[in-house]
Amino acid sequence: xxxxxxxxxxxxxxxxxxxHLSSLLGESPGNTQKAxxxxxxxxxxxxxxxxxxxxxxxxxxxxTTHGDYGNVLNxxxxxxxxxxxxxxxxxxxxxxxxxxxxxxxxxxxxxITTSSGIKSTSAASLLSLAAxxxxxxxxxxxxxQGLNAVGLSTxxxxxxxxxxxxxxxxxxxxxxxxxxxxxxxxRPDPAPGMAPNGDPRAAxxxxxxxxxxxxxxxxxxxxxxxxxxxxLWGQGTAVTP
Numbered sequence: 001x002x003x004x005x006x007x008x009x010x011x012x013x014x015x016x017x018x019x020h021l022s023s024l025l026g027e028s029p030g031n032t033q034k035a036x037x038x039x040x041x042x043x044x045x046x047x048x049x050x051x052x053x054x055x056x057x058x059x060x061x062x063x064t065t066h067g068d069y070g071n072v073l074n075x076x077x078x079x080x081x082x083x084x085x086x087x088x089x090x091x092x093x094x095x096x097x098x099x100x101x102x103x104x105x106x107x108x109x110x111x112i113t114t115s116s117g118i119k120s121t122s123a124a125s126l127l128s129l130a131a132x133x134x135x136x137x138x139x140x141x142x143x144x145q146g147l148n149a150v151g152l153s154t155x156x157x158x159x160x161x162x163x164x165x166x167x168x169x170x171x172x173x174x175x176x177x178x179x180x181x182x183x184x185x186x187r188p189d190p191a192p193g194m195a196p197n198g199d200p201r202a203a204x205x206x207x208x209x210x211x212x213x214x215x216x217x218x219x220x221x222x223x224x225x226x227x228x229x230x231x232l233w234g235q236g237t238a239v240t241p
Contacts, residue, residue, distance in 0.1 A: 003145075005159050006166070008137045009040050012076055013130070020080060021129070025122040032126075035116035039126050041166040042108060043134045046100045048156045048163070049175055057149040059099070064139035064152075067092075072136040080129070093128035096135055104174055111168040 022032035112123040
């Protein structure tokens with residue numbers, strides 16, 4: 001069954017939870033829902049883009065391995081209902097946002113404000129609250145499939161067709177991505193002996209196939225020996241005048 005990261009993320013933020021978020025942010029339920037509908041694909045596009053840049057995929061593996069974001073999904077409603085815990089969640093989210101969006105975060109937040117009608121402070125808070133949820137779903141998928149950096153990047157970029165069109169207009173421009181190639185990856189090289197899913201067996205199988213081929217120097221020696229045989233045979237059959 002194909003992985004649908006956005007669908008998995010959306011199921012975490014139920015209508016009841018969105019209503020609670022609207023009270024927490026001081027926004028109308030309708031505008032909050034609009035904002036959530038755009039914040040989630042925005043975050044996922046940001047994570048996709050980050051995974052294809054430099055060591056982004058490796059950093060994501062480290063973050064999802066040691067960040068303990070999977071536990072966020074186990075008690076999300078409880079975390080949002082507790083003031084101190086919710087603030088810690090937002091603090092964690094701000095760290096994620098600074099990594100994924102860097103200096104482009106204010107412009108990303110402004111896109112959410114313009115398209116949904118919520119205040120800029122509410123957009124920033126919503127992005128911070130949703131970021132750990134997105135990382136939690138990504139972390140769970142990575143762990144279940146045993147993905148290394150290459151596998152995680154491949155998984156994320158495989159979602160682009162169903163996600164990019166749901167993000168706010170102008171996001172590609174803000175992130176410096178070109179239309180049509182906005183999420184085309186420069187995938188990182190796998191570690192030696194590792195397949196994209198972290199399983200070394202496939203790489204070793206390929207290495208075994210390659211090792212079964214004759215090395216170039218053996219072929220060269222064979223050609224030299226064959227030439228010598230023909231030369232000696234010619235000498236032995238030459239007619240003496």
